[in-house]
Amino acid sequence: MATPLLDNNGAKVVHFAADVRTLGKIGELADKIIEMAESGAWRRYRTAVGSDKWLECEFDYFLISCDLEYDDVYRAIKWEKLGEQVRAMMDHDADPAERRPLEQAAAKWHSPTAEMLVERAARLGWIKTDGSARSPLSERQRRKQAAGGKTNEQQARDQRRKRVTAKRRRELDRLATDTLAGLADDDERRYLLDAITTRLARKPGRPTGDHEQWAKDIADLDADTKKLAQHWSVNPAAARQRVASVRKYANKITAR
Numbered sequence: 001m002a003t004p005l006l007d008n009n010g011a012k013v014v015h016f017a018a019d020v021r022t023l024g025k026i027g028e029l030a031d032k033i034i035e036m037a038e039s040g041a042w043r044r045y046r047t048a049v050g051s052d053k054w055l056e057c058e059f060d061y062f063l064i065s066c067d068l069e070y071d072d073v074y075r076a077i078k079w080e081k082l083g084e085q086v087r088a089m090m091d092h093d094a095d096p097a098e099r100r101p102l103e104q105a106a107a108k109w110h111s112p113t114a115e116m117l118v119e120r121a122a123r124l125g126w127i128k129t130d131g132s133a134r135s136p137l138s139e140r141q142r143r144k145q146a147a148g149g150k151t152n153e154q155q156a157r158d159q160r161r162k163r164v165t166a167k168r169r170r171e172l173d174r175l176a177t178d179t180l181a182g183l184a185d186d187d188e189r190r191y192l193l194d195a196i197t198t199r200l201a202r203k204p205g206r207p208t209g210d211h212e213q214w215a216k217d218i219a220d221l222d223a224d225t226k227k228l229a230q231h232w233s234v235n236p237a238a239a240r241q242r243v244a245s246v247r248k249y250a251n252k253i254t255a256r
Helices: 008-020 026-039 059-065 070-077 084-088 102-106 117-123 139-146 152-163 166-181 186-202 208-220 225-232 236-255
Strands: 044-047 050-053
Touching (some): 008 044, 026 070, 102 117, 186 236, 208 236, 225 236
Antiparallel strands (some): 044 050
16 A cells, blocks of 8 residues: 555645745744644645654754745744743754754755755745844843743842842831831732832933843833833833933933
8 A cells, every 4th residue: 555645744744845935924924833832733744745854953944844934933933822831832943852953854854846945944034144043032032031931020020139148138127017007009009110210210310221122122022012011021101211211311322
């Protein structure tokens, strides 16, 4: 009995490659990417040109093989529905047992045309000027990935905790508990947070590092104050104040 040209995973891969070429919205592309990543079908499959296998953190190589442009995938990866599990499948710092150099992976791939994987990657914008592969993850996502999934704000909280002694933390915790006990409702609690945020922004000698980090976050999230508020764990009013503060700070630097 002849072996079929497509196995079950191969059929899913062929349909995926055909579908993503016709999608007009980034959200739809993100949905397709998530579905394929979580299915696991991309790891090993057989098509008419042969059997292909990708390692655990080579999902971006697979997307290149499906003729997806870097810019489209980059925008889809930033889509908030895309989870850490999918992003981890494209970790450029993964162990060599989980991710090969592009050239090495390309040598094992069965091309349906005369175009090799490295050539396809270059045509689709996946190659840097130094010849290495570009990551579809944003700088913020790569920092979070390197920190074990922690956001910039969570990392900053960890660093602040380390800089404050255990005794002083206990004192500040008691102060926070006593202060909250004296507030009547959420409006008063939020007002107090707004007041503290405003005073911190006006404090002379404030470290510029905060503004630099906020600027990176603002660029990553396209200055969307709703998303920034969630990312910074503050209310929208405080997020708008930070955005205004960063822009004012940037204007001062430019004017020097």
